[in-house]
Amino acid sequence: MFFTPLWFYLKQLFTTLIVEVGLFYMLVSKKPINVISAATFNVFTHISLNIFFSYMLLSQIGYNIYVYIFGEAMVTFIEAVLYYISKCIPKFKRAVFFSMIFNIASIVVGQIINLILGL
Numbered sequence: 544m545f546f547t548p549l550w551f552y553l554k555q556l557f558t559t560l561i562v563e564v565g566l567f568y569m570l571v572s573k574k575p576i577n578v579i580s581a582a583t584f585n586v587f588t589h590i591s592l593n594i595f596f597s598y599m600l601l602s603q604i605g606y607n608i609y610v611y612i613f614g615e616a617m618v619t620f621i622e623a624v625l626y627y628i629s630k631c632i633p634k635f636k637r638a639v640f641f642s643m644i645f646n647i648a649s650i651v652v653g654q655i656i657n658l659i660l661g662l
Contacts, residue, residue, distance in 0.1 A: 552593065555653060559589050562652045563645040567631075571641055577631045584625045588618045619646045 560582060567581040592614050599610045623635070623642035632638040 554656070555593075556586070556589050558653050558656060559649045560585055562649040566645050566648055567641070570644075571632060577629075580629050580631050581626070584622050584629075588622055591621075592618050615646060615650070619643055622646070 563585050564578060564582045568578050571581075572578065595614050595617075596606055596610070599606050604610065619642045620639070622645070623632075623638040626632040626638040626642060627635045632641060
C-alpha cells in the first residue's frame, strides 16, 4: 500500500470488493446488513494485509511467496471468523469454506486483470 501508486492499490481494493462482496451477495445473503458487514470486513482485512506486506518489505524478512501465502491465509481465516461471529454465516466450517472461495476468486480475478493491463 505504501510502496505502490494509489491507483494500483485502489484497483486492488475495488476488485476485492466487487468479487468478494458480489459472491457473498450471490451465494450467502442478500440482506443489506450482511452485505454491508461483508464489505466492511473486506476493507478492514485488505488494508491490514497491505500494511502487513509493507511492513514485511521494510523488515529483514522481506516480501516473498511465503509471506504472501501466510498473509492471504490469515485474511481468509480472519474473514471467516468475522462472518461467523457476526452471524452473517452462522456455521464456522461454512464461513471458512466461503471465505476461501471468495479470497481465491478475488486473487484469480486480480491476476487476470493484471495480465490484461500488463502489470
